[in-house]
């Protein structure tokens with residue numbers, strides 16, 4: 036088997052990369068170990084409405100719910116309301132990830148991509164230390180797949196980078212462990228995604244309620260692995276649901292456990308190799324949301340690959356324009372949000388409560404650093420000292 040490009044993983048990062056590479060004329064194969072694209076769903080399914088502008092998806096079948104914004108609850112229950120465009124990459128739509136992923140796969144196939152399911156990549160093929168493809172296993176049969184470029188789109192548990200000599204190891208401090216129910220027969224406000232903060236609720240993370248309709252929602256929790264023990268995410272999730280009568284009366288129709296990288300991006304390019312999406316550690320270090328960067332990064336990767344295939348050059352130099360591209364598109368934001376995450380982790384509950392109290396009536400549509408500082412000074416001037424490192428980041432970056 037010989038392809039220009041073999042993409043390992045059929046998640047959003049892999050299918051978008053494949054699509055744009057195939058549209059540029061490359062012969063592309065996606066290899067996926069699961070039996071079905073997009074299943075099982077391991078996601079809160081929240082995504083920004085800005086995907087509408089990217090034209091990567093057609094129709095509305097993948098949308099479960101469109102939202103007005105987000106509500107953030109501090110540990111004492113004070114609520115801060117944000118509009119969808121101010122609330123970050125997870126607020127806009129709640130999607131059906133199984134349909135969403137299949138739709139992205141369909142568009143990759145429409146562009147000429149082939150997909151091989153139930154096939155696990157087990158290593159890289161190399162000749163004289165040069166990557167020449169992947170080794171895979173399908174129904175206990177070993178297969179060698181030759182390719183000029185290998186794309187690691189193999190998610191949070193990525194091995195491709197490691198096999199190519201890239202340090203992709205995630206420290207517990209840079210990993211959120213998550214549990215989530217899809218609860219049915221609950222009461223929720225379908226206009227808002229809700230986020231709940233607090234040391235007792237979710238140490239180093241948050242709990243969320245992402246509505247898929249007025250009586251069904253993804254209710255989940257993510258906690259920092261360094262602050263938790265095995266099985267703790269599910270226990271805290273059950274406790275969280277138990278303390279919310281409007282959720283407690285529901286029953287689950289889905290339960291999932293997964294992990295999200297909240298790390299700094301790794302090196303993403305080697306000769307003949309690229310890493311995209313969670314494999315590149317492109318998820319937002321504050322929220323753990325990785326869909327938008329998977330789509331944005333995948334497009335840049337696919338276009339870079341198209342150029343490399345057309346010029347028949349596969350070295351670090353030509354593929355490096357992918358790394359330059361994603362750094363320009365969202366690298367600065369990921370770096371800044373990693374620093375913000377580190378600072379937020381140092382905040383005690385009472386600081387979060389004061390912060391929420393200062394901002395609960397703030398009109399975010401009139402956002403400016405000056406008006407935020409004014410809101411804080413008026414209500415809780417002592418907060419300013421604690422927030423100084425955050426302000427320094429927002430001024431510097």
Ligand SMILES: Cc1cc2nc3c(=O)[nH]c(=O)nc-3n(C[C@H](O)[C@H](O)[C@H](O)COP(=O)(O)OP(=O)(O)OC[C@H]3O[C@@H](n4cnc5c(N)ncnc54)[C@H](O)[C@@H]3O)c2cc1C
Pocket residue numbers: 043044045046047048049066067068069073077078079080081082124125154155156157188189190191194213214215255292293294295311312313314318323324325326327329
């Ligand atoms: C509980 C939870 C909630 C989340 N909620 C949100 C949210 O609301 N919004 C948001 O933006 N993000 C969210 N995320 C993060 C989001 O799901 C990921 O960032 C996104 O799926 C990354 O896409 P990807 O294509 O890089 O990887 P994935 O979607 O993980 O796809 C990787 C694919 O590679 C395949 N694969 C892995 N290894 C191999 C191999 N060796 N051979 C063949 N195939 C292989 C896997 O089977 C998988 O299909 C959440 C994550 C979790 C765990």
